[in-house]
Amino acid sequence: MSEPTNLLWGARFASGPSVELSNLSRAPSSFFRLFREDLAGSRAHARELERAAVLTADECARMLDALDRIEADVASGDEQPQPGDEDVHTFHERLLVQTLGTLGGKLRAGRSRNDQTANNTRLYLRSTARRLTLAVLTVQEALAAQAARHAETLMPGFTHLQPAQPVALGHHLMAHAQAMSRDVARFIDWDARFAQSPLGAAALAGSAFARTPELSAQDMGYGGPCENSIDAVASRDVVAEFLFITAMLGVNLSRLSEEICIWASRQFGWVKLHDSYSTGSSIMPQKKNPDIAELTRGMSGTMIGNLTGILATLKAMPLAYNRDLAEDKRALFQTVDLLDLILPAFAGVVRTLGFDTDRLAADAPRGFTLATEVADWLVRQGIPFAQAHEVSGASVRYCEERGMELQDLTAADLPQIDAALTPAVLAVISPDRALAERWGKGGTAPVRVREQIAAFTETCARQRRWAMAEPTGAALRRSPSRAEVLA
Structure with a gap:
């Protein structure tokens, strides 16, 4: 022994x-x-x-x-x-x-390791949520900065990974930024929900000595104590929900990572990676690999696994505390450590992306992305959309059979497709016009993209103010090191 x-x-x-x-x-x-x-x-x-x-x-x-x-x-x-x-x-x-x-x-x-460990975890996560938020904001702000530079840059939008309609590159980038902004909003909601102190719950029944947990909660920057001492030590939804937020963040980062990998490929050639945020091959001298995007994409799977793991640990656990709950920290720390690595690197990748705007603009109308413009023009001539859809589809088939794009149509082609098409339709077969037409709130028109970026910038500022506020008060202050004291 x-x-x-x-x-x-x-x-x-x-x-x-x-x-x-x-x-x-x-x-x-x-x-x-x-x-x-x-x-x-x-x-x-x-x-x-x-x-x-x-x-x-x-x-x-x-x-x-x-x-x-x-x-x-x-x-x-x-x-x-x-x-x-x-x-x-x-x-x-x-x-x-x-x-x-x-x-x-x-x-x-009057205390137990049961309420201590629950309290430690909450204090750590409340602080960590703010620290991670600041790191996510660097990614969001990098996306917004790129979007501002490309509010009018044309690109093809996709559904089903097939060319769909022209959109502004800035609009597309802001879609990723908006998703990550909701992840930060989840952190803020999560923090408000779990701003309760477990301290004073002791092992499970409460404490015979620590009987003013309202005051100790105030000491540590909580809004108050947990309402139920058993729940205080037994529950780990505070961890599971945090891991859901980080897993969702990982998924959102992974989706952008996938696009960066695709866009940086020779076949697309829409974006160039900065040398300082890409790697080469040990055997192929020509390679320039999007390793940060690939590692982020892979690590998001680990974060999803950590969420699944804690849920599986909790699903059949009786009240109150059980030693199984110690596994929460293993999952938490791995996820937090991964994000501490991912987020600064990912922000650098986004900040330094160089877009080939000419190639994007050239690709914007390819794949018949302006077919909807033809249908919409017909609707404005009084034709029901069901019929307009058929005529526009016939136009696409006509072009496919001749190896041409819609913008290659001439007035001579139109009568061969449908009598409803007149030369006036040729004026709407334009990617710039397609963008300008989508000027409703949330649309891809450059004026709306700029408005979106302005509103988003204000949202980021609010989120930054939340993240910069100290959640744990004086109790979790940074004590000076001995060297600082002696100095």
């Missing part, structure tokens, strides 16, 4: 845990990233114990000072977890007892 040196349990056991159990039970090193959140909860709990007269005012002050020093030491690397530290809570209690002696052991009264 090998017994850890700093267990928070074990008196009722005749022997210590086996090596195998210790190895399985010990938190992965990545979980110790929650040290600031854990210490924030400890500060709030110390104040609760003072209110409950478990700690005197002097003891509470000494406790808070020790917690500040521990945070500085851990942040600077002067203190690190040891193999006997089962988790971040054990690590901090060891340091607290080393610093304060028996007083350090008083902090455990």
